[in-house]
Amino acid sequence: MDEIRRLENQIRELQEELQRQNMQAARMRQQLADENLRKLRDYQAEMQTNLNRHDKEVQKEYDRLLKEYQDSVNLELREQQLKMNDEYQKLLRGTQAKEREWQEKTKQLQQLIDKMKKSGIEKEQVSGQEARKYIEESMRAYKNVEKKPHEKFFPKRLGNYYNAIREARTMYESGLNEAAIAISISAKSGVNRLGYDVDDEFSEWKRQYFILKNKVGSLHLKLNDEIVIWGEFSGNPTGRKEEKIIGQKAVNFWSKGEYGTICNRLAQIGKEIGIAESDGMENYLKKEKSMSRDDIKKYIDEVDEMEKQFENQQILYKSQYEASCERADWGERIIDFFTDEINLEWVESESHFRIPDENILKSSDYQEYMVSLFGEDYEKADMRQWLELVFENASDTKIFIYLVPNEKGNKVENRIVLYIDYAGASNEEYSRQIYLHICESIGFEEDGIISYAADVSDLKNNANRTLRDTGKSIEKKILKMK
Numbered sequence: 023m024d025e026i027r028r029l030e031n032q033i034r035e036l037q038e039e040l041q042r043q044n045m046q047a048a049r050m051r052q053q054l055a056d057e058n059l060r061k062l063r064d065y066q067a068e069m070q071t072n073l074n075r076h077d078k079e080v081q082k083e084y085d086r087l088l089k090e091y092q093d094s095v096n097l098e099l100r101e102q103q104l105k106m107n108d109e110y111q112k113l114l115r116g117t118q119a120k121e122r123e124w125q126e127k128t129k130q131l132q133q134l135i136d137k138m139k140k141s142g143i144e145k146e147q148v149s150g151q152e153a154r155k156y157i158e159e160s161m162r163a164y165k166n167v168e169k170k171p172h173e174k175f176f177p178k179r180l181g182n183y184y185n186a187i188r189e190a191r192t193m194y195e196s197g198l199n200e201a202a203i204a205i206s207i208s209a210k211s212g213v214n215r216l217g218y219d220v221d222d223e224f225s226e227w228k229r230q231y232f233i234l235k236n237k238v239g240s241l242h243l244k245l246n247d248e249i250v251i252w253g254e255f256s257g258n259p260t261g262r263k264e265e266k267i268i269g270q271k272a273v274n275f276w277s278k279g280e281y282g283t284i285c286n287r288l289a290q291i292g293k294e295i296g297i298a299e300s301d302g303m304e305n306y307l308k309k310e311k312s313m314s315r316d317d318i319k320k321y322i323d324e325v326d327e328m329e330k331q332f333e334n335q336q337i338l339y340k341s342q343y344e345a346s347c348e349r350a351d352w353g354e355r356i357i358d359f360f361t362d363e364i365n366l367e368w369v370e371s372e373s374h375f376r377i378p379d380e381n382i383l384k385s386s387d388y389q390e391y392m393v394s395l396f397g398e399d400y401e402k403a404d405m406r407q408w409l410e411l412v413f414e415n416a417s418d419t420k421i422f423i424y425l426v427p428n429e430k431g432n433k434v435e436n437r438i439v440l441y442i443d444y445a446g447a448s449n450e451e452y453s454r455q456i457y458l459h460i461c462e463s464i465g466f467e468e469d470g471i472i473s474y475a476a477d478v479s480d481l482k483n484n485a486n487r488t489l490r491d492t493g494k495s496i497e498k499k500i501l502k503m504k
Contacts, residue, residue: 032127034211039120041218085240128211153190153199156206160187163210167217171307174314175223179216183209223315228303230318231295237325238292241332245285248273248336255340268394275391276346276406277339282387284328291321337432342406345434349375349409349425352436352464356423359463360413366421369412372499376407408488410495418445421456422499424492438472439492441481443500448476 164183172180186209194202249269253260260269274282294313298306306312313321357373360366382388382404392400406427413421424439438460442453457474461467473489475481478500481493 044117044218044222128208150194150197150199153194153202153206156203156210157187157190157194160190160206160210160213163213163217167213167220169304170217170220171224171304172216172220174307174312175220175227176216180213183213183216186212224304224307227307227315227318230315230322231298231303231313234291234318234322234325235295237322237329238288238295241284241288241325241329242292244329244332245281245288248281248332251336252340256343271387271391271394273339274387276343277335277387278342278406279385279387280331280335281339284332287328288325291325294321334432338429338434341432341434342427345427345436346405348436349427350405352425352438353409353411355463355465356411356460359459360421364459366413366415369414369420372412373410374401375403375405375409376495377402378404378407408492410492412499419443419452420500422496423460424495426488426492428486428488436471439475439481439489440472441475441478441496443496 160183164180164187167180186205190202190205190209193199193205249260249266252258252269252273253265256272258265258269258272260266270281270285274280274285298312301309353373357368361368378388383402388404408427409425411423411425413423415421420443422439422441422443424441426437426439427434428437440453440457440460442448442456453474453476457472460472466472475493478493478497481489481496484490484493
């Protein structure tokens, strides 16, 4: 029994020393992140104020600090950064030595306990009162760890110690006080160590959680601010609640649903953060479906990817909108010129923005925006796609003009496709004149944006999908109009 008590004291001293050293190492690692965290919080507060003024320098600095903080709280990176620190290295070597010694002492203690249990010693060399004291101490240690989110980080581990404490109680009730004390000491030592490990894991979880929370908050502010930017860009106010809702529908429409997809996914992640905030982190982590550190990392990567996607869309959707406005303007100019200056008949029933396919017609981004602009009885057309114009001359020659958006990276440029369906023989000179009239009507010189298609089959076989679709559209119209 004396040997068991000696080992207990040694293990307790080792655990206390390990706890002290681990806390010291954690403090040294945390010092690398604390200053970044302070700056990050200052810039977060400033960003929330300045985003309304579109202060991109503040946003850029916040994003830089957020990335710097993310790196500085990453355990592997912190260890790497501290490798050249002599004090830290000395501490690390000491901790590793204590760990090995603790494991060896624990192994010796367990061997003694197993030996006692096998020998079936029944003599009472110690009092029942002392055995009960050790059992109570081990139970207090157990209850202290039970309050922590141990199952999230070390599932089923604490239950093993509970079973050991029950076994100690059984030994005590059978009068085997020495065995009860030995088992209680072992259980208490294991529970205490588990508590230290849970604290370490919880600390790392909180650091990663803070990164996720800030990234979600940052992107949420950007998404909200984009509606204000859209209002200024488009000339449509977004100050009132109703105006803001219309602005959100507009941004979602011109971004082809990407804005809404990002908003919805961010809201889902934000909802999980909201649950953690409402429950309190320790209570939240006791839930079976709470976020693990791996989950948080995946969310962080996902938010980073959404942010890149959003930054690309910030430019692209505005370019989509500008190109559509340009197509509408060009269409009006061409119609006015062709009807007033060269006396062509405009076939209005066959002239419109492209009729979308069923998937687009059923999409929420399309439906909500069209209803907000034109009401429930809106025309089934998609302003994001080509504008087709059809004219006819006195000789029943059909002139098809397609104003087509051409996406290059995050920019959209308009191209014009011209096709003439002659009632009789082709007339190259007439085709040339129509081409020049288009240039004149929109104020362009011959700069390559206008393509003349002599054959519908050439269009239908074009490598560009949009141009292939124009060929199919022209073919359908020819058949319909004959």
